[in-house]
Amino acid sequence: MTEVKERINPPLDAPDAAEEQYRWNRRYPELGTGPITTDRFLSEEHFERERKLVFGKSWLNIGSVHDFSGNGSFFVRDIAVLDVSLLVVQDEQGTVRAFHNVCSHRGNKLVWEKSGPCPYLFACRFHGWGYKQDGALASVPDEGEFHFGSDDKNPGKDGLGMVPVRTEVWKGFIFVNLDASGTDSLAEHLGPLGESLKDFPFDALELRHRYDVSDEANWKVILDAQNEIYHLPMLAPLHRFLGGGAFATNEDGYTRLLDFERLGLHTVFTSDSDIEWVDTPMRTAVAKAHPDGGLTTLPIRGPFVFHVLFPNMVLGFLGDFMFTYNVWPESVDKSVWEIRMHFPRPDTLADRVIHDLMKVRFRDLLCEDVTGHAALQVGLKSRARDVFVVGDQEVQIRSFHQNLDEYMERGNRG
């Protein structure tokens, strides 16, 4: 299936550490214990600050190299919250660049297709100006009629290429930063999170499934709802039956985080296996028929590992597959939840069947989540309460909002 066979399971802090009350508050007292305001999910003013100070300044994941069909191909990424369209190109040598998808002539949106092999030149549909894969302007129809200059005020042809956007690739994931004056590198942004995954064998996985879900909720409602497992045993009818043995509960039936870490702007939490879990008849039958199939072979710390990459990406592992989320705000109460599922390359048909079963199970769980997100937004929007409370087993949410506040504060100071 994959050459990676060893699973890393570090020892717990102590056998009874998971039951220590307020364990995460003790580890991260700076996160406090107070409530979280609901206004941040509803206010246009807050949304505007996020747009400008977070999405306008942070590194953002816009896809992965799996979105290309190979060297010499492209995809277009529209980012509604920033009102930009990007043309992302992997050239013949494999270098990835992103540009504003805008023709330098009259400002037309240059490429209208979503993806494909690079054409001879990226030619504007309006008047046919053509650009090379590196963004350079190569062809201007009736060029002699233009008054090209040679300075910033009146640039020449050399200065009229597509406008590049800061672009970096990490482990196959493509990130852009729309803050042209920013100087921080992607490595600096990822910080200890990037370090913690530096040896992870991302190459052993391939992108298999994509879902783009229109979600009637603020982007943080979606992230928060995913960024905890307190709800797993309760949310019915699907979560409690299809969560599988990936979420250990204590003897009272409540989930306990195996671990939680703040990694710079980012976080990661892990759950432990539920050894008493009785799976569905189909999953049990499949496991019996193919005992070697679908085993966890990725080097992860538990059966469920959930990284939140600030601001809006999730990189998670569940058993033998990896999923990513990108939650893109469209307005204060509307978002697109992009879900991508990556699996090890299957050796046999049985592997493939097991993967597809996992896909269907995961998809059904997330359908239940989508309904929940919309209901959360309705409840918050009623403004019945100005604040809500989170428990110690939801520490991830507390951390995310504190990071968000601090990031915006820093951005405000310039």
Add this chain to the structure above:
Amino acid sequence: MGPFLCTTSDVPEGGRKSVQPESLPELVVCNVAGTFYVLAATCSHGEASLAAGRLLGCELECPLHAGRFDVTTGGATRRPAKKPVETYQCVEQDGGLYLTDAASSAASASQAA
């Protein structure tokens, strides 16, 4: 013989009934195909009376979070419940249902605890 619980006609087949014998915790009597089972009524997971839940075959479902218990053993059969609830022996006499002496003292002990 221990305390009186209810008459057998109070709990038809497939039914369940809350009973509150003096000095004992709330109990629930279930009738599964003509056989009576008695359990501690408070769910081992949330604060709820199983007597208000559905009896589905031999499983009693908590009305709060829908955990389930096998009434013949008291064992939890569905999450989020994991811990069992106590079961008690009962006897039928002259159309009445009674805890056995042993069950009665067990229930008192559990009440005291």
